[in-house]
Amino acid sequence: MRVFSALVRLRYKLMWAQVRTDSGKIALFFGLYLLIGVFAIFMALGGLGGALAAVELGRGEMVARLMLAGLMMNGIGLSLLFGLGPSEAFTEGSLRRYPLDSQERFVIRHFIGLLDPVWLLLIAGIIGLVFGFIWFGGESVLAGIPASVLFILANYLLTVTLLTVIGLLMQTRRGATLLGALMILLLSFGPLAISSLTPGTRDRMWQVVDLCLRILPPGAAASMITGQDLLKVAGGAGLLILWCVSMFMLLRTIEKKPRVSEPGRAGAIVWDNLYDQTAGIFGSRYRPMVSRSLRYHLRCNIIRFSLISSPLVILMLRYLIPGYGEKSHLSMSIAIFFILSSANGAAMMLNLFGYDGAGIRRFAVLPIRFADALKAASLASLILRGIAFLVAFTLWVIIYRNRSLTWQAVLIVLTVSVAGMIMFNGLGLWVSIFAPKRGDFEAMWNNRLSLGANIVVIGGAIIPFWVMITVMERIQPETLSRLWWAPALFLVLCVGFYGFSLKFIDIPLRSRKEKLINLLSGASDN
Amino acid sequence: MDNEMEMTGSGGDAAESLIPAISVEHLTKRFGDLTAVDDLTLKVSSGRLFGFLGPNGAGKSTTIGCLTGLIDPNAGSIRLLGETFTSDSIELKRRIGVMPEGLALFDHLFAHEFLTFNGRMYGLDEQTLRQRVEELLTVLGLANAGNKRLSEFSTGMRKKVAFAAAIIHRPEILFLDEPFESIDPAGVAMLKDWLRRFVAGGRTVFMTTHVLETVERLCDDVAIIKAGKIAWLGDVSKLASGESLESDGSSFNTLESLFLHLVGERYEMLEWL
Numbered sequence: 001m002r003v004f005s006a007l008v009r010l011r012y013k014l015m016w017a018q019v020r021t022d023s024g025k026i027a028l029f030f031g032l033y034l035l036i037g038v039f040a041i042f043m044a045l046g047g048l049g050g051a052l053a054a055v056e057l058g059r060g061e062m063v064a065r066l067m068l069a070g071l072m073m074n075g076i077g078l079s080l081l082f083g084l085g086p087s088e089a090f091t092e093g094s095l096r097r098y099p100l101d102s103q104e105r106f107v108i109r110h111f112i113g114l115l116d117p118v119w120l121l122l123i124a125g126i127i128g129l130v131f132g133f134i135w136f137g138g139e140s141v142l143a144g145i146p147a148s149v150l151f152i153l154a155n156y157l158l159t160v161t162l163l164t165v166i167g168l169l170m171q172t173r174r175g176a177t178l179l180g181a182l183m184i185l186l187l188s189f190g191p192l193a194i195s196s197l198t199p200g201t202r203d204r205m206w207q208v209v210d211l212c213l214r215i216l217p218p219g220a221a222a223s224m225i226t227g228q229d230l231l232k233v234a235g236g237a238g239l240l241i242l243w244c245v246s247m248f249m250l251l252r253t254i255e256k257k258p259r260v261s262e263p264g265r266a267g268a269i270v271w272d273n274l275y276d277q278t279a280g281i282f283g284s285r286y287r288p289m290v291s292r293s294l295r296y297h298l299r300c301n302i303i304r305f306s307l308i309s310s311p312l313v314i315l316m317l318r319y320l321i322p323g324y325g326e327k328s329h330l331s332m333s334i335a336i337f338f339i340l341s342s343a344n345g346a347a348m349m350l351n352l353f354g355y356d357g358a359g360i361r362r363f364a365v366l367p368i369r370f371a372d373a374l375k376a377a378s379l380a381s382l383i384l385r386g387i388a389f390l391v392a393f394t395l396w397v398i399i400y401r402n403r404s405l406t407w408q409a410v411l412i413v414l415t416v417s418v419a420g421m422i423m424f425n426g427l428g429l430w431v432s433i434f435a436p437k438r439g440d441f442e443a444m445w446n447n448r449l450s451l452g453a454n455i456v457v458i459g460g461a462i463i464p465f466w467v468m469i470t471v472m473e474r475i476q477p478e479t480l481s482r483l484w485w486a487p488a489l490f491l492v493l494c495v496g497f498y499g500f501s502l503k504f505i506d507i508p509l510r511s512r513k514e515k516l517i518n519l520l521s522g523a524s525d526n
Numbered sequence: 527m528d529n530e531m532e533m534t535g536s537g538g539d540a541a542e543s544l545i546p547a548i549s550v551e552h553l554t555k556r557f558g559d560l561t562a563v564d565d566l567t568l569k570v571s572s573g574r575l576f577g578f579l580g581p582n583g584a585g586k587s588t589t590i591g592c593l594t595g596l597i598d599p600n601a602g603s604i605r606l607l608g609e610t611f612t613s614d615s616i617e618l619k620r621r622i623g624v625m626p627e628g629l630a631l632f633d634h635l636f637a638h639e640f641l642t643f644n645g646r647m648y649g650l651d652e653q654t655l656r657q658r659v660e661e662l663l664t665v666l667g668l669a670n671a672g673n674k675r676l677s678e679f680s681t682g683m684r685k686k687v688a689f690a691a692a693i694i695h696r697p698e699i700l701f702l703d704e705p706f707e708s709i710d711p712a713g714v715a716m717l718k719d720w721l722r723r724f725v726a727g728g729r730t731v732f733m734t735t736h737v738l739e740t741v742e743r744l745c746d747d748v749a750i751i752k753a754g755k756i757a758w759l760g761d762v763s764k765l766a767s768g769e770s771l772e773s774d775g776s777s778f779n780t781l782e783s784l785f786l787h788l789v790g791e792r793y794e795m796l797e798w799l
Contacts, residue, residue: 271642271656288647296634356632357633364596365595513613
């Protein structure tokens with residue numbers, strides 16, 4: 001028990017140690033603000049509001065089921081995005097050094113994982129919902145509280161099992177590719193498939209979904225919370241316990257399996273491959289560095305995923321923006337392509353040294369200017385992002401060729417996209433040295449961008465949306481087409497900004513070199 | 527002890543050259559309130575195998591970092607091969623080879639890709655580069671791992687790759703930060719032989735290590751650094767002929783005894799152990 005409490009204390013000490021850095025203080029401020037604010041919102045709107053609506057509609061169990069399903073999906077989604085549980089200090093391997101048996105290590109790891117701030121938000125929503133049902137619907141406290149505890153546990157175990165399976169798949173190159181392809185298919189064709197269903201088929205699909213939800217933890221918890229008789233409450237409790245036990249056993253089995261790393265592939269050395277040939281266009285000075293960046297970035301899971309998935313966003317264009325219509329097609333296309341130019345390969349573009357690890361030290365001892373390495377990485381990111389953009393642009397032209405696609409429209413979209421791409425590449429140079437973050441090369445889901453990089457990406461999404469809405473309200477599509485020359489001015493400005501950044505990035509980089517090396521090579525943590 | 531010292535070579539023609547391979551004057555590097563290297567002055571002649579020793583945190587890696595461009599000093603000057611060296615001395619950097627602290631590998635490249643990258647960065651022509659990459663992979667026992675990512679290598683194999691990257695362009699000065707740790711005995715013996723041949727040709731090796739026996743047998747000259755200052759500098763090759771090392775009026779028959787005397791580290795037995 002003393003080891004247990006010492007480890008829990010260590011987990012929060014490590015969090016506090018991170019907070020003591022400059023970026024940590026900012027993150028703490030935003031984190032606390034969000035946690036307190038969103039906790040209240042989750043409690044009041046998500047939970048209480050849902051419960052009130054359910055009681056008023058008289059369809060308590062169904063609404064509770066859907067609400068809990070939403071919370072469960074949030075738990076899975078947030079864990080995929082931000083990672084589940086604390087740092088590597090609490091992995092199975094790290095905990096083995098302490099006098100703990102395998103059962104105790106398992107409990108400690110997952111207890112610490114459950115204390116993750118992200119899960120507090122979900123717990124808030126669940127508590128809000130249960131409290132709302134008890135308050136407004138007069139449901140039983142005796143059933144509501146155990147239901148929420150069991151649901152949280154089942155939800156956590158389900159999520160962690162799913163993430164463990166994904167982690168196992170990600171260890172193999174084939175598994176990572178398979179998973180990436182599956183995600184892309186779900187993201188791109190899922191909404192298309194749903195929208196193409198007839199109303200009757202769609203109703204039947206929702207019935208199937210509802211039926212599935214009944215046997216999943218949200219359905220079991222909902223029947224417990226709103227259950228009017230003991231049999232229903234007991235049934236729900238039994239189902240939740242069954243979920244907890246089965247997930248627990250599955251997780252134990254998976255975790256006990258020895259992890260085998262994929263052996264290296266033997267084969268002949270290819271000396272002058274496509275990477276080298278492509279990098280050759282930048283001359284002998286930049287060739288080795290650009291070539292290295294190209295192959296390095298294309299081997300990084302998160303970058304590969306970002307590059308492959310971004311063109312497919314075009315397929316979802318009409319489902320992404322509410323109020324999509326023929327009239328607003330051009331302005332929305334401009335906005336989406338501009339957003340693509342900020343999000344496409346952002347993990348690489350805004351964190352150019354972030355995935356080099358200790359390799360960043362080598363740039364300082366090689367016979368180059370340190371800034372040359374940064375510039376080479378930026379050029380490589382421009383090439384890769386450019387290819388992804390060309391795929392997206394070709395898809396857009398093919399799919400929307402019948403939508404009164406004039407040459408002016410094509411030119412505007414092309415110019416704005418290229419300008420955006422170049423502008424964000426320029427910003428990437430500055431963000432990479434002022435807001436770098438040590439990236440996890442193998443991770444695919446975790447958002448490993450720094451606060452500064454996130455601001456650029458989010459700004460790159462919000463600003464064009466705001467501009468698009470303004471344009472849609474005030475300018476007729478015909479007028480917009482006539483302004484085809486205006487984006488060219490924007491392009492000139494962006495090219496100028498990128499050129500300026502490439503030329504003068506040496507100055508701040510010189511003073512931040514050592515800090516950057518220490519941070520990214522792991523000599524100090526961010 | 528005076529912190530300004532000079533070591534004159536006793537080897538071949540190159541070693542007797544008037545221009546030292548490495549010349550450091552009043553080098554100082556501070557990290558906030560901590561002075562890691564404190565007004566350090568040092569000269570190393572060409573053709574010498576120079577061991578740079580010191581306890582943990584003494585300033586060895588910081589010094590080597592300053593000498594290779596990884597770290598910018600706060601004060602002092604560095605001259606390599608007779609020319610002023612700063613982190614922007616690109617031409618000079620082409621003439622030195624570095625195995626930095628932490629090895630500085632790009633973990634997700636294959637061994638041959640990493641070596642090729644380094645060779646190209648030092649301007650080797652393609653034919654020489656390919657020949658040397660294949661030869662290095664073979665002699666270091668890494669030929670079968672040519673298409674294996676560096677992250678999958680053992681610590682010893684990673685060290686061999688980093689060493690290969692440091693020598694691929696035949697540098698005139700080789701800076702090695704703890705080159706022998708984690709390498710198997712056969713690998714260590716091979717590296718030692720290579721280093722001896724390297725300096726026999728008039729080139730210079732500057733290395734840090736904690737393995738005192740290796741330094742005693744391999745190095746010509748040694749500097750012991752303590753709290754950023756040179757505590758002792760001298761020729762250790764005379765130990766082989768039965769002579770002893772002198773410091774503060776005392777004689778020492780081994781480098782270890784001298785090191786412990788200078789560093790002042792005392793240890794006590796733990797009664798409960």
